[in-house]
Amino acid sequence: MSKPKIAVIIGSTRATRFGDKPAEWIANIAKARGDFDVEIVDLRDYPMPFFDEAASSLWAPSKNEVALRWQRKVAEFDGYIITAAEYNRGPTAVLKNALDYAYTEWNRKPVTFVGYGGVGGARAVEQLRLHAVELQMVPSRYAVHVTWGDFIQILQQGKKLEDFEHLHQAAETALDDLAWWARVLKEARSEDIQAKQAAE
Numbered sequence: 001m002s003k004p005k006i007a008v009i010i011g012s013t014r015a016t017r018f019g020d021k022p023a024e025w026i027a028n029i030a031k032a033r034g035d036f037d038v039e040i041v042d043l044r045d046y047p048m049p050f051f052d053e054a055a056s057s058l059w060a061p062s063k064n065e066v067a068l069r070w071q072r073k074v075a076e077f078d079g080y081i082i083t084a085a086e087y088n089r090g091p092t093a094v095l096k097n098a099l100d101y102a103y104t105e106w107n108r109k110p111v112t113f114v115g116y117g118g119v120g121g122a123r124a125v126e127q128l129r130l131h132a133v134e135l136q137m138v139p140s141r142y143a144v145h146v147t148w149g150d151f152i153q154i155l156q157q158g159k160k161l162e163d164f165e166h167l168h169q170a171a172e173t174a175l176d177d178l179a180w181w182a183r184v185l186k187e188a189r190s191e192d193i194q195a196k197q198a199a200e
Contacts, residue, residue: 006037008027008040012085018117023083043094048070070102080110084124125143146161
């Protein structure tokens with residue numbers, strides 16, 4: 001079976017966002033491991049309106065062309081790493097909107113997070129885990145949390161994410177877990193497809 005294909009989704013679209021830094025950092029670590037194919041996916045490339053469909057795509061096909069393109073992109077992957085900024089104790093609106101614009105494309109696939117801001121984006125990540133469960137994803141227990149102290153050193157003191165050993169250790173732990181779930185669930189989804197084809 002081929003290596004799992006993992007998307008690193010940048011969960012913010014602000015002009016001054018921090019999200020590019022953790023996305024590139026975690027993508028490089030994931031690529032270096034050799035057990036994933038990795039692609040960075042930028043929500044700026046999918047400018048969807050706030051959800052304005054007749055129903056979830058689980059129940060009715062989406063009409064918006066960008067949403068349809070987004071759904072096709074999401075479907076390409078076997079798992080996800082999402083950068084999660086924390087705004088007012090929750091995730092960004094644009095990220096929640098992107099999650100809502102797909103459904104079956106997320107199903108039975110693992111996800112982990114790189115949170116940042118406040119308490120390392122922990123409250124945003126906790127909410128995103130709840131959303132992931134509703135989308136029939138498998139959210140990892142492990143994530144990376146770039147706390148305020150680290151964040152300030154990177155923004156104002158010239159530090160890089162690579163300079164923090166505790167963040168690298170957290171990334172490896174999260175990726176180990178993601179790799180296990182991605183492999184197991186990819187095989188299970190493949191078996192389901194084969195069983196369905198055999199029954200037809």
